[in-house]
Structures are given as structure tokens and as C-alpha cells.
Amino acid sequence: MCRHLAFLGPEEPLGGVLVEPPHSLYRQSWAPRKQRHGTVNADGFGVGWYAEGDPVPARYRRAGPIWGDQSFADLARVVRSGAFLAAVRDATEGSAAGEAAAAPFAAGRWLFSHNGAVAGWPRSVADLAGSLPPAELLSLEARCDSAFVWALVLDRLRAGDDGGQALADTVAAVAAAAPASRLNLLLTNGETITATAWGDTLWYLAEPGRLPQGLDSARPGGIPIVVASEPYDDDPRWQEVPDRTLLAATRTDVQLTPLKDPRDEMASAPPEEPST
Numbered sequence: 155m156c157r158h159l160a161f162l163g164p165e166e167p168l169g170g171v172l173v174e175p176p177h178s179l180y181r182q183s184w185a186p187r188k189q190r191h192g193t194v195n196a197d198g199f200g201v202g203w204y205a206e207g208d209p210v211p212a213r214y215r216r217a218g219p220i221w222g223d224q225s226f227a228d229l230a231r232v233v234r235s236g237a238f239l240a241a242v243r244d245a246t247e248g249s250a251a252g253e254a255a256a257a258p259f260a261a262g263r264w265l266f267s268h269n270g271a272v273a274g275w276p277r278s279v280a281d282l283a284g285s286l287p288p289a290e291l292l293s294l295e296a297r298c299d300s301a302f303v304w305a306l307v308l309d310r311l312r313a314g315d316d317g318g319q320a321l322a323d324t325v326a327a328v329a330a331a332a333p334a335s336r337l338n339l340l341l342t343n344g345e346t347i348t349a350t351a352w353g354d355t356l357w358y359l360a361e362p363g364r365l366p367q368g369l370d371s372a373r374p375g376g377i378p379i380v381v382a383s384e385p386y387d388d389d390p391r392w393q394e395v396p397d398r399t400l401l402a403a404t405r406t407d408v409q410l411t412p413l414k415d416p417r418d419e420m421a422s423a424p425p426e427e428p429s430t
Contacts, residue, residue: 157182158241158267160347163378169230175386183220183242188355188384195242198256202265203238204344209263215256237344241267249298259304263343270336272299278332317348330416347381347403356395360408379403
């Protein structure tokens with residue numbers, strides 16, 4: 155299991171959102187409050203952010219715990235961005251370790267993170283692996299379930315799906331192959347945030363003036379929008395996303411759409427006629 159967070163809004167220091175709040179993502183690496191599986195997220199971390207005028211994000215990732223990296227503390231204090239995605243990792247059993255397995259994963263303008271686990275990894279999704287072009291399988295950044303899920307999402311994005319459709323179809327495919335999977339996915343291109351709640355907690359905050367440390371939402375960039383595994387403070391205006399839901403956010407709006415569970419569709423399907 156992991157914890158992750160994505161932000162859209164006025165340009166702010168990374169640390170103002172990721173480090174300074176009382177229950178920030180930084181603190182969630184050793185003391186998450188709402189994590190249902192695992193207790194410590196010390197198997198790596200990463201942050202990806204967008205600089206003005208460049209649609210391709212930068213990334214900083216490491217294999218160790220976020221609290222042990224003094225370079226990140228300096229980076230978070232001075233780097234400013236109006237869009238970023240960060241994650242702290244608790245590795246799935248049977249997955250590779252190392253920096254390459256730490257989110258966010260990236261391709262072009264996209265950043266991606268997976269909070270959860272693919273049940274029965276890797277055998278449970280062997281048939282899904284066959285749906286990917288061989289070059290995509292050989293290009294997996296790491297041998298872990300999150301990198302594989304990202305490959306499935308990216309294949310759909312490259313085929314022309316928008317972010318919401320790519321996440322929804324990927325969740326449906328993986329959930330059908332490995333029904334006990336937890337598939338909270340988080341995707342951004344610097345202009346939108348798309349996420350799924352599937353098996354673990356997901357929250358969002360979209361209120362004027364509701365960033366920590368009095369950060370100013372009146373500046374250009376729209377209302378601050380934060381989508382996270384769990385709230386970074388105790389403000390009551392955090393909204394929990396229902397399980398089996400797709401979230402789509404821009405700098406001005408948040409929309410929630412129920413996701414279909416493939417197990418429900420199978421249960422409601424009429425029985426096949428016996429062959430003669």
C-alpha cells in the first residue's frame with residue numbers, strides 16, 4: 155500500500171502542501187491515519203512537478219524513505235509549481251525494489267501513481283500482459299504491479315482515450331482478472347487530475363483559501379484542488395470519495411462518476427443456454 159497526492163492551483167512551494175501540514179504526505183510515510191493495509195511507507199518516494207512553459211514534468215525519486223532524504227527537504231522548500239503529484243511507497247509483496255519502482259511514473263506530459271496492490275501479482279494478470287505490445291512489456295520501468303498497471307493505462311492513453319476512460323477501463327480489466335485488487339489510481343497532465351477510488355480511501359479538497367499556511371488562492375491559477383489518499387489536516391471541508399468512483403478535476407471543477415464492478419456485471423448476466 156502507498157499514499158499519494160496531486161495538486162492543481164496557484165504556484166506554491168512543494169513543501170507547503172507535501173511537508174508543512176500537520177498530517178502531510180511526508181508524515182504519512184510513517185504515521186498514516188487512514189491507511190487500511192500496511193503501516194509504514196518507506197520503500198521509496200517521488201514527486202513530479204510542472205514548470206511554467208514546459209508541459210513535460212520533472213521528477214525526483216528515491217528508493218529510501220522520504221524522511222531520510224535531506225535533498226528533498228531543500229527541494230521542497232524552494233521549488234514552486236502550480237501542478238504536482240507525489241507518492242510514498244509501501245511495496246507489494248513480490249515486487250521489485252529501487253528507485254525505478256517509486257511513483258510517479260511518467261510519459262510525455264503524464265504523471266501516474268498507484269495506491270493499492272494487484273492481488274495474486276504477477277500470475278493473476280498474465281493474460282492481461284498479453285494485451286500489451288511486446289515493446290511495452292520490455293519497456294516496463296520496474297518489475298512491480300504499479301509499473302504494470304501504468305503500462306496498461308499508458309497503452310490506452312496512446313490509443314486516444316482520455317484520462318478518465320483510460321483509468322476506468324484499466325481498473326475494470328485488472329479487477330476482472332484479479333478481483334481482490336486495490337486500485338486507487340492517480341493521473342495528471344498538469345491541467346487535470348483523474349483518480350479512482352477502488353479498495354482504499356480517497357479524498358479531495360476544492361475550497362477557496364483552503365491550503366495550509368495561509369497560501370493565497372486569489373492569485374492566478376484557479377481554486378486550489380488537492381486529491382489525496384487521506385486529508386493532510388482536520389478541516390471538515392475535505393470530501394471523501396465513495397468507493398468504486400472515478401474522480402475528474404480541473405482547476406475549477408470536480409466531478410464524481412460511479413465505476414462499474416465487473417463482478418456485479420457477471421452476477422447479473424443471464425445464464426448461457428445449454429449446448430445441444
